[in-house]
Amino acid sequence: MPGVGELRLVFRLGGVGFALPISQLLEIVEEEAHPSPLDHTRTDDGQEYCFRRGEAVSLYDLGRWLELPNQQDRPAVVLILAGLDGPWGIRVDMVAGIHPADDFLVRTVPDWVVRRDRWPSLQLLIWHEELLVQIDPRELEMRWRAA
Amino acid sequence: MTGKVALFSLGEGRFALPVERIVHIQPATTSFRLPLLQPGIAGLLIDRDEVVPVLEPARYFPGCISAEPALHVIFEADSGRVALPATRVLQMVECGQGSFRNDERTDGLGHKRVFMFQLQDYHWPDIDELLVNPCDVQSELSIEIEEA
Numbered sequence: 001m002p003g004v005g006e007l008r009l010v011f012r013l014g015g016v017g018f019a020l021p022i023s024q025l026l027e028i029v030e031e032e033a034h035p036s037p038l039d040h041t042r043t044d045d046g047q048e049y050c051f052r053r054g055e056a057v058s059l060y061d062l063g064r065w066l067e068l069p070n071q072q073d074r075p076a077v078v079l080i081l082a083g084l085d086g087p088w089g090i091r092v093d094m095v096a097g098i099h100p101a102d103d104f105l106v107r108t109v110p111d112w113v114v115r116r117d118r119w120p121s122l123q124l125l126i127w128h129e130e131l132l133v134q135i136d137p138r139e140l141e142m143r144w145r146a147a
Numbered sequence: 148m149t150g151k152v153a154l155f156s157l158g159e160g161r162f163a164l165p166v167e168r169i170v171h172i173q174p175a176t177t178s179f180r181l182p183l184l185q186p187g188i189a190g191l192l193i194d195r196d197e198v199v200p201v202l203e204p205a206r207y208f209p210g211c212i213s214a215e216p217a218l219h220v221i222f223e224a225d226s227g228r229v230a231l232p233a234t235r236v237l238q239m240v241e242c243g244q245g246s247f248r249n250d251e252r253t254d255g256l257g258h259k260r261v262f263m264f265q266l267q268d269y270h271w272p273d274i275d276e277l278l279v280n281p282c283d284v285q286s287e288l289s290i291e292i293e294e295a
Contacts, residue, residue, distance in 0.1 A: 112185065113188055115183040115184075129193065
């Protein structure tokens with residue numbers, strides 16, 4: 001879990017706000033950027049990959065995994081994260097900046113409130129009167145690899 | 148039971164709660180519909196820097212077809228604080244001014260408790276019981292969908 005004093009990236013996906021520590025963030029790529037550092041392909045088994053400067057990056061669909069209903073169709077942003085065996089990425093709708101840890105209040109969610117089997121982290125963050133889901137990229141990666 | 152009872156309206160329906168368990172009542176605030184919430188949880192709100200689950204009206208008021216809530220009743224349950232949507236606060240009365248009865252539910256899911264005051268029935272939800280028995284929620288939500 002993020003340490004005290006760590007910066008967090010705030011992003012939005014499907015109308016929900018999220019935050020993750022930047023310690024594992026490698027790059028923020030806007031898919032409409034020209035030239036784009038990403039080239040996309042899809043394997044036969046349905047796992048999407050892209051190539052970032054010649055390096056394969058597994059792309060995971062966080063929105064579908066969390067069953068978010070309101071995902072936008074237009075090209076958005078890819079967050080490239082440092083994984084155990086190499087970079088991996090998630091598509092998000094927009095990035096809302098990088099902010100110091102002091103801007104956030106960490107709060108725990110009771111087990112009876114959420115579906116804990118799918119929740120990447122049982123903690124929420126209060127940030128400027130908004131509730132964000134705290135993402136631990138390492139935990140998320142481990143859950144997807146185990147799925 | 149002794150003490151005061153708070154009477155509320157919720158759309159066309161009415162319900163009652165023990166005042167001693169009510170933390171406060173506030174205008175309805177932003178409720179965040181976060182992913183993977185359990186059935187019966189409408190969202191989460193921020194109350195004085197704490198996260199409070201907002202219950203779906205069908206969870207504590209079976210069969211009630213409610214309008215957009217004007218109020219959130221912050222209730223101290225055994226499992227923690229929860230927010231119950233309401234339309235209006237009608238009255239605060241002494242428990243002894245009314246009476247309780249148990250009505251058999253038409254859906255066959257046991258009994259529902261009713262507080263009667265001045266010839267009006269007020270649904271009396273057992274919030275603590277509802278929160279520890281989530282399996283009843285899906286049945287109740289299904290009933291509301293069928294009736295709608």
